[in-house]
Amino acid sequence: MALFAQVVNWLLKSRSLIRESQNIDLKTTKLALESVAFSFVVGSISSRTTMDQAAAAAAKLASINQLDAEKALHIEAFGNNCLVVSDGKISFWHESIRDYFAAFWLFRKLYESPGSIPLEVEKILYDVRFREVADLLIALLATSDGDMLQVLFREKLPRGASSIENIRATSLLARILKTGKAQGAKFTSDDGKQIEDALRRYIDLTETNLLTMSIADRREMLRAAGSLKKDFRLYGPPGRRAVETASPRVKIGKFPVTVQEYGRFLNFTAAGGHAGSAMKWQADHLPVMWDTQQDTLNAPVSGVDWQQADAYCRWLTVQMRSEHKRWSKIVVRLPSCDEWRSMTGLAPVENRDLKRWSGPFVSRFLAPVDPVGVYPERASPYGHQDISDGIWEWIGPSLDVRIRRKQIVSSEIVGGLHITFVKRVRGVLASPLVGFRIVFEDAV
Incomplete structure (x- = not known):
C-alpha cells in the first residue's frame, strides 16, 4: 500500500x-x-x-x-x-x-455515511470482479483508520442460518483480517475467534456441498478457507491425499501441489535444510510471483521450473521416510506421461487421447488463481481433480537430467473424455502457467 x-x-x-x-x-x-x-x-x-x-x-x-x-x-x-x-x-x-x-473514492463514501455501509461499497466488497479494489479499500482503512475497519468488520459478521450470503460474508471477514494485519491493523483474539466460529459454521468444503453451489460461490468459500490456512482438505501429510491408480504400488496426488504445501518446503530450506542428500537448495530460489501466490494458499503452485519440482519431490521423500515407518520405502517423484494419462482412466496404449500442443503457449491457459477442487464434477474416473482447464504440469522423471527440454502436460474435456496435451519446453522454464503434481510409489 x-x-x-x-x-x-x-x-x-x-x-x-x-x-x-x-x-x-x-x-x-x-x-x-x-x-x-x-x-x-x-x-x-x-x-x-x-x-x-x-x-x-x-x-x-x-x-x-x-x-x-x-x-x-x-x-x-x-x-x-x-x-x-x-x-x-x-x-x-x-x-x-x-x-x-x-478505492479512495469508496473510502470517501464511507466517511460521508457514518454508521452505515453505502451501496457502492457493498457492491464492491462482495463482487469477485472488484476484488483488487476491495482489498485496496481494506488496506486504506487499515493504514488510515483502524476504527473504521473495525466498524466494517463488525458490520459484516455473519449471523443466522447457513446461506450463500453468510458464506460470502465469512470470505470477506477472512480478507479483512488477512489484508488488515498485513497493513499493520490490530485485531483482538476475539476477532480471530469469531472468524473461526464463522468458518466452522458456514464453510463446508465437502464435494457434495460444492456441487450444490455456483462456481463463483465455490471460489469464495474455498478462498475464505485457504486465506486463513483452514482448508481441511490440505491437512496432514500429502501422501494421505494421494489417489490410487491402476497400479497397486503407485498413487498420484488428488490435486496439484498447492502454494501452501510448497511453502512448507521453502520454509524448511530457508531454515537451513536442503532438498535431500543429493542437492542443496538456495532458500531465495522462489517461484515466479511468489508474493502474489500467497493470496490463494490453496491454489496450485506455479512458476516453478523442472528442477524446483524435482527438488520438492526429493525433499518430501526424505521427510516422509523420517516421519513414519509405513513410509520407510516411499519414493515421491514426478509422474511419467503414461502415469499422468492413466489418471484419465485410459490405458497407456490408447493413443487417441494424446495430442501434441503446437499453438501459442501463453494463450493456452490463463495463470491459475482458483483454489484446487473448484470443479469436482470434472474429476477423473479415479477421483483426481484439476487435470483439465487448469495449469500445465511438469512430468518426469527424465532418464538424463542433462536434457534441457522437459515435458509439460495438461488436458481438457472433449466429449466427456479428458484429452491429454503434451508440450516439450526447456526445463528452466518458470512460468505462471506451469505447476506440478506428485506420485507416491512404494519402492519394494
Whole structure:
C-alpha cells in the first residue's frame, strides 16, 4: 500500500506547477481522478470513453464543475501521467493505479455515511470482479483508520442460518483480517475467534456441498478457507491425499501441489535444510510471483521450473521416510506421461487421447488463481481433480537430467473424455502457467 501511495503522490506532485497555472487545486484533481476511476471499475464508462465524456461523468459523480474536471483530467493525461489518451480515448496508464483511485473514492463514501455501509461499497466488497479494489479499500482503512475497519468488520459478521450470503460474508471477514494485519491493523483474539466460529459454521468444503453451489460461490468459500490456512482438505501429510491408480504400488496426488504445501518446503530450506542428500537448495530460489501466490494458499503452485519440482519431490521423500515407518520405502517423484494419462482412466496404449500442443503457449491457459477442487464434477474416473482447464504440469522423471527440454502436460474435456496435451519446453522454464503434481510409489 505504501508503494501505491508513493507512486501516486509522485505522479500528482509532478504536475503541481501546471495545475497552479490552470487554477486547478489538488483536491479537485483527486476528486476527478477518483470518480473517473470508480466509473471505469463499475462500468458506467467504458474503454471507448472520450475526455469530454469522462469529465462529464466525474463532474456528475463528484459534484464538481465540469470545466474544472476537464482541466484536471487534461493535466493528468499530458505526457501520460496518471491518465493516457490514445486515439481520443482516455484510460489510466495502469489498472493498479485506476483501482487505487477507485478505492479512495469508496473510502470517501464511507466517511460521508457514518454508521452505515453505502451501496457502492457493498457492491464492491462482495463482487469477485472488484476484488483488487476491495482489498485496496481494506488496506486504506487499515493504514488510515483502524476504527473504521473495525466498524466494517463488525458490520459484516455473519449471523443466522447457513446461506450463500453468510458464506460470502465469512470470505470477506477472512480478507479483512488477512489484508488488515498485513497493513499493520490490530485485531483482538476475539476477532480471530469469531472468524473461526464463522468458518466452522458456514464453510463446508465437502464435494457434495460444492456441487450444490455456483462456481463463483465455490471460489469464495474455498478462498475464505485457504486465506486463513483452514482448508481441511490440505491437512496432514500429502501422501494421505494421494489417489490410487491402476497400479497397486503407485498413487498420484488428488490435486496439484498447492502454494501452501510448497511453502512448507521453502520454509524448511530457508531454515537451513536442503532438498535431500543429493542437492542443496538456495532458500531465495522462489517461484515466479511468489508474493502474489500467497493470496490463494490453496491454489496450485506455479512458476516453478523442472528442477524446483524435482527438488520438492526429493525433499518430501526424505521427510516422509523420517516421519513414519509405513513410509520407510516411499519414493515421491514426478509422474511419467503414461502415469499422468492413466489418471484419465485410459490405458497407456490408447493413443487417441494424446495430442501434441503446437499453438501459442501463453494463450493456452490463463495463470491459475482458483483454489484446487473448484470443479469436482470434472474429476477423473479415479477421483483426481484439476487435470483439465487448469495449469500445465511438469512430468518426469527424465532418464538424463542433462536434457534441457522437459515435458509439460495438461488436458481438457472433449466429449466427456479428458484429452491429454503434451508440450516439450526447456526445463528452466518458470512460468505462471506451469505447476506440478506428485506420485507416491512404494519402492519394494
